[in-house]
Amino acid sequence: MVSLQFITHQTERYSYFESARMALEGGCKWIQLRMKDASLKEVEAVALQLKPLCKEYEAVLILDDHVELVKKLEVDGVHLGKKDMPIDQARQMLGEAFIIGGTANTFEDVVQHYRAGADYLGIGPFRFTTTKKNLSPVLGLEGYSSILSQMKEANIELPVVAIGGITNEDIPDILRTGVNGIAMSGTILRAENPVEETRKILSNS
Ligand SMILES: Cc1ncc(COP(=O)(O)OP(=O)(O)O)c(N)n1
Numbered sequence: 001m002v003s004l005q006f007i008t009h010q011t012e013r014y015s016y017f018e019s020a021r022m023a024l025e026g027g028c029k030w031i032q033l034r035m036k037d038a039s040l041k042e043v044e045a046v047a048l049q050l051k052p053l054c055k056e057y058e059a060v061l062i063l064d065d066h067v068e069l070v071k072k073l074e075v076d077g078v079h080l081g082k083k084d085m086p087i088d089q090a091r092q093m094l095g096e097a098f099i100i101g102g103t104a105n106t107f108e109d110v111v112q113h114y115r116a117g118a119d120y121l122g123i124g125p126f127r128f129t130t131t132k133k134n135l136s137p138v139l140g141l142e143g144y145s146s147i148l149s150q151m152k153e154a155n156i157e158l159p160v161v162a163i164g165g166i167t168n169e170d171i172p173d174i175l176r177t178g179v180n181g182i183a184m185s186g187t188i189l190r191a192e193n194p195v196e197e198t199r200k201i202l203s204n205s
């Protein structure tokens with residue numbers, strides 16, 4: 001079963017909470033609550049709803065960006081990008097028990113996050129996506145192969161999650177580059193049945 005991190009998104013059909021609920025029902029064990037342009041109060045309200053549901057499904061819940069909220073609500077962790085709190089500062093605030101993920105687009109980003117104490121890396125984008133504004137350069141399969149071989153050479157052992165415009169058909173090739181997991185949003189939420197789509201995605205090995 002592929003390791004899948006579902007990234008929440010609000011669509012015309014689904015709320016952030018509903019998007020996560022469907023992924024959980026489909027068997028996903030790792031939810032990232034990402035609510036771009038929402039206030040802290042709005043993120044807190046959804047996180048409070050989602051926390052018990054993730055517990056029921058024995059799934060990990062992390063928040064995008066909001067380190068203080070992660071600490072306050074005692075969810076499992078946070079995902080941080082270049083414009084967010086630096087990872088070493090977040091680690092100081094949260095301690096070792098919380099998961100901290102960092103966004104990387106280059107090998108240099110990887111080294112920086114490794115030194116700062118990240119637990120995993122979200123490397124992307126794999127291809128163009130409308131889910132995120134101001135995308136970094138697209139990596140494609142070659143980008144992953146190159147970054148992962150540089151990590152191997154430098155003895156950097158950190159789990160890598162590929163993200164950005166990934167479809168179910170892409171997953172076998174992406175995993176062959178040595179990536180450990182996949183993060184997805186749009187492909188699941190655009191599917192006619194997001195619960196079934198999640199199941200189908202998870203059946204990749
Ligand atoms: C798993 C994963 N990888 C990358 C990102 C992107 O994070 P960031 O660069 O901080 O951009 P925003 O998501 O905050 O717009 C992510 N969220 N998750």
Ligand SMILES: Cc1ncsc1CCOP(=O)(O)O
Nearest residue numbers: 129131132164165184185186
């Ligand atoms: C948060 C994020 N960071 C890079 S791409 C992306 C969104 C991924 O969503 P999708 O699977 O819809 O392309």
Ligand SMILES: [Mg+2]
Nearest residue numbers: 065080081084
């Ligand atoms: Mg961010």
